[in-house]
Amino acid sequence: MKRKKIIKESLDENGAIILVDTLDEAINFSNEYAPEHLIIMTHDPEELVKGISNAGSIFLGDLTPVAAGDYGSGTNHVLPTALCARMYSGLSTGSFLKKPTVQRLSRDGLNSLKDVVIPLAEYEGLYAHAESFKRRLDQK
Numbered sequence: 001m002k003r004k005k006i007i008k009e010s011l012d013e014n015g016a017i018i019l020v021d022t023l024d025e026a027i028n029f030s031n032e033y034a035p036e037h038l039i040i041m042t043h044d045p046e047e048l049v050k051g052i053s054n055a056g057s058i059f060l061g062d063l064t065p066v067a068a069g070d071y072g073s074g075t076n077h078v079l080p081t082a083l084c085a086r087m088y089s090g091l092s093t094g095s096f097l098k099k100p101t102v103q104r105l106s107r108d109g110l111n112s113l114k115d116v117v118i119p120l121a122e123y124e125g126l127y128a129h130a131e132s133f134k135r136r137l138d139q140k
Helices: 004-014 023-033 045-051 066-071 107-123 127-138
Strands: 037-040 057-060
Touching: 023 045, 037 045, 037 066, 045 057, 057 066, 107 127
Parallel strands: 037 057
Antiparallel strands: none
16 A cells, blocks of 8 residues: 555554444444445445435445545545534535525414423523513414
């Protein structure tokens, strides 16, 4: 390897071998670890991948190296690291879209939320929020 010294230092400082007894344990570990790259090389990787929820990019089978995804197969190379795959996916066009949320309550909807909204707003010290809710309850 041309970068053997760098690879060795990286493995010495950050490398680990994790032994598990079952594939379910492997899936659970992987989802906790949330790897940037995950290669699944089992007899049926398509079945195993169904249990994976936290990984930046997933590579199935022994013919799918990470280099394919990074440089040629079309998936994104900008991936979440440091456990961030628990919360984020790789960079995509969706990363640049704005998605505002919209709400509209009916009178019944407003009434159904009063026992949640008012105490929480007051607990947080946001008394004007609580008051804005109370005033709408009083509207006819």
